[in-house]
Structure formats: C-alpha cells, structure tokens
Amino acid sequence: MKNYDVLVIGAGPGGSSAARFAAKSGLRTLMIEKRGDIGVPVRCGEGISGELLKEASITPNPNWISAEVEGARIYGPAERKAIHLSSDNAGSEVGFVIERDKFDKELASMAVSEGADVWIRSPAVDTIMEGGRVAGAMVRHNGSVEEVRAKIVIAADGFESEFGRWAGLKSVILARNDIISALEYRMAGVAIDRQFMDFYLGSSAPSGYIWVFPKGEKEANIGIGVPVSRLRSRGDLRERLDSWIQRHPALSAGRAIHIISGGISVSRLPDKIAMPGMLLVGDAARLSDPLTGGGIASACISGKMAAGTSVVASEEGDFSAGSMRRYEENVRERFGGDHHRNWLIKERIAGLSDSAIDSIVESLSDLDPGKPSAETLVNAVRARYPEAMRELDRMM
Numbered sequence: 001m002k003n004y005d006v007l008v009i010g011a012g013p014g015g016s017s018a019a020r021f022a023a024k025s026g027l028r029t030l031m032i033e034k035r036g037d038i039g040v041p042v043r044c045g046e047g048i049s050g051e052l053l054k055e056a057s058i059t060p061n062p063n064w065i066s067a068e069v070e071g072a073r074i075y076g077p078a079e080r081k082a083i084h085l086s087s088d089n090a091g092s093e094v095g096f097v098i099e100r101d102k103f104d105k106e107l108a109s110m111a112v113s114e115g116a117d118v119w120i121r122s123p124a125v126d127t128i129m130e131g132g133r134v135a136g137a138m139v140r141h142n143g144s145v146e147e148v149r150a151k152i153v154i155a156a157d158g159f160e161s162e163f164g165r166w167a168g169l170k171s172v173i174l175a176r177n178d179i180i181s182a183l184e185y186r187m188a189g190v191a192i193d194r195q196f197m198d199f200y201l202g203s204s205a206p207s208g209y210i211w212v213f214p215k216g217e218k219e220a221n222i223g224i225g226v227p228v229s230r231l232r233s234r235g236d237l238r239e240r241l242d243s244w245i246q247r248h249p250a251l252s253a254g255r256a257i258h259i260i261s262g263g264i265s266v267s268r269l270p271d272k273i274a275m276p277g278m279l280l281v282g283d284a285a286r287l288s289d290p291l292t293g294g295g296i297a298s299a300c301i302s303g304k305m306a307a308g309t310s311v312v313a314s315e316e317g318d319f320s321a322g323s324m325r326r327y328e329e330n331v332r333e334r335f336g337g338d339h340h341r342n343w344l345i346k347e348r349i350a351g352l353s354d355s356a357i358d359s360i361v362e363s364l365s366d367l368d369p370g371k372p373s374a375e376t377l378v379n380a381v382r383a384r385y386p387e388a389m390r391e392l393d394r395m396m
C-alpha cells in the first residue's frame, strides 16, 4: 500500500498541471498514466490561445511551438469571404499551434521538477471508497494491482473518463449532439497561410466545422468535427474530409503523414464535478468549449485550480463535500458563464442553412478583427442581411 496527499489520474495537460501545482505547494503527489509514453499518440488539433497559456502559468517554449498565428479566419460554405478575428478575440484554440506530445511531456516534466512522483503504464482500475468518500485508487503497476491511498484524488482521465463514474458522479454524456466525433490528418506538402488558423462552416461538416491549422512551413493539421447525431455512416467523417480536401488543390497536393480520430464533449457542465475526496478536471469535467471543442487550456487551468483546492483542504484537514465545493464554485465562476452561452449558441446555430451562414459571414467580413463584440456582430448582420437575422431570430 502507498500513501500520498494527492493522487492524480491521467497525465494529460489537466493532470500534469494539477500534479505540478500540488507538488509545488509541498503536497506528496503521485500522477499515474495508463499509457507508456506521455502525450502519445497525439489526438488533437493542437491549437491554443496565448492568453490562456499565461493564465495556466505556462511560458511558451519554442521546443513545442510549431506556429504562432495572428488570428482566425472563419469561412462560410461558399468560401467567398471570411470573418477575421485577432488571436485575442478568437477563443481558446487560436494563438499557437503546438506539438502536443512535446507539450504534454514538458508539463509532466515540470510536475516531476516540483517533486511529483510519476508512474507510467499504470492505469487506475478501481476506486477505493471509505465512508462515502474517495480515499484512493487501485492501480495496475509493474504487473500487480496496488492500493494507492490519497487524501484527494484528482481525476484528469480525459474525454473517456471513467474514474468519476466509478465513484458515483454522473459525468457520462447522454445527448448524441453533445459529443463530437473528430478525424484529422497531419498533412505535408500543403500550401497554407501560416498567419491564420482557418475554420470552415456549413454542410461539409454539419453542425460542426473543418479546420486547417498551420504546423511547419508546408504542414497543417486538417480536421473535421461533427456531432455523433449527424453522422451518416461509419466512414462519414473520412468521406466528408477527403472530398472537402479534394476541392482545395493547395491542400490536395499534399499527403497525410498521420491520421487521428477521437471524441470531444460539447455538453453543458455536469451537475457535479466534485465529491468528498475527489475533483474532476479538464475533459473529465466536460470543460472543453461547446462551440469550438477546445479543451487544452481549460484542462490546464482547472488542474491548477484543483491543486489550489487540495492545498487549502490539506491545510484545514477537511476533505468533505463542503471543502470540495470550493473547487466546483471556482470552476463555475471561471468557466460556467461562457460555457453555457457557447453551448446555447452551438445548439442554435446547428440548424442554420448554408445560405444563412454565408450571409452572416459575408456581413461580418469587413469588421475590425480586434473588436467583434456580440452587439457589433448582431447589429452588422441585422443591418446588412435582415433575412439571415430573421432565420437566426426564429431559432433563438
């Protein structure tokens, strides 16, 4: 049996951030990761905002940055014009395109530098419950199952998170339109504008989008995300993405050197993301942005917050529901408003026709990229394309 102050499950950005800040505050911390190689395989578009990196106390490092962009361009299906947004205004994914494998490893290495213990190839296989609270996990490690006890367990086990459910939290996503199924190629030999991250809306990716994020000089991550409820068949995503790439000669001249697929939650926040002795962070807490699917930054920030709550709870020797609720309140205060608003927008724009999307995009294409307040956007659309606004109003 092993004893720690904090046990972190999962060494993604959320888990490593939690372990880093818990260990930095002097808590005896163990982070376990089921995979044998932290950050691998990469399942991510790898876009992240510089502002949010700062909030997560992560200094951009050329070692894991592939591109820094000036902003985002959002195209309608006709691709005649684009809405331009500066990086500061373009949400959680826009600013840097990173190398997730190196990024995740650096965060884990920061946790180790602060004194955290790390076990790789060591999945949690069950909870240890004691008097209604989480008191640790059973962990497969070096060929046997070990009992690891901890005052607080931080579950950072990602989109497929099971630990919270094992402990009794209802973190399973039920609605099929709240789960995005995504497929992405890393493509070499493409001609791209390295200054922008591009998003393509419309029926090529119904209720979702296609993205082109620059990587190296002639490389890009090109992906598609569509709600599970809109998939026509098993091969649907690949057919849609391949046919879209074929229509873009500057991209179809390239070749895929890596393919990934994965799920992203775009649901509302669950009712509870904390219980006595346990906190959920990142994708396990369903914190990825419902509009964009971006979740690296919220994972890092919530990991840091979970470490903060662990420190206070340890000082007070209180791991009860009341003590854990602080984390829940902090997360809701930081993310809850935007998260709920973006979920509503996601639900409402899902049914817009291609022509309405084109009208909206075209009416916003000449706005100042630095000032796209909600009011400016709505007024611009209403003035120039009242018929598109009527369609939007009807849905609202």
Ligand SMILES: Cc1cc2nc3c(=O)[nH]c(=O)nc-3n(C[C@H](O)[C@H](O)[C@H](O)COP(=O)(O)OP(=O)(O)OC[C@H]3O[C@@H](n4cnc5c(N)ncnc54)[C@H](O)[C@@H]3O)c2cc1C
Pocket: 009, 010, 011, 012, 013, 014, 015, 032, 033, 034, 035, 039, 043, 044, 045, 046, 047, 048, 092, 093, 122, 123, 124, 125, 156, 157, 158, 159, 161, 162, 182, 183, 184, 223, 260, 261, 262, 263, 264, 281, 282, 283, 284, 288, 293, 294, 295, 296, 297, 299
């Ligand atoms: C195709 C795709 C593209 C995306 N593009 C972007 C993007 O461009 N920008 C962005 O911000 N977000 C993007 N995301 C979302 C982003 O990848 C996630 O939000 C982010 O990785 C969440 O971090 P996390 O630490 O919560 O979870 P994860 O990064 O998923 O880490 C969870 C870790 O827990 C481990 N684990 C799971 N179960 C156990 C267990 N029982 N025991 C031990 N370890 C366990 C896993 O192996 C994993 O290492 C994308 C997602 C997908 C699928």
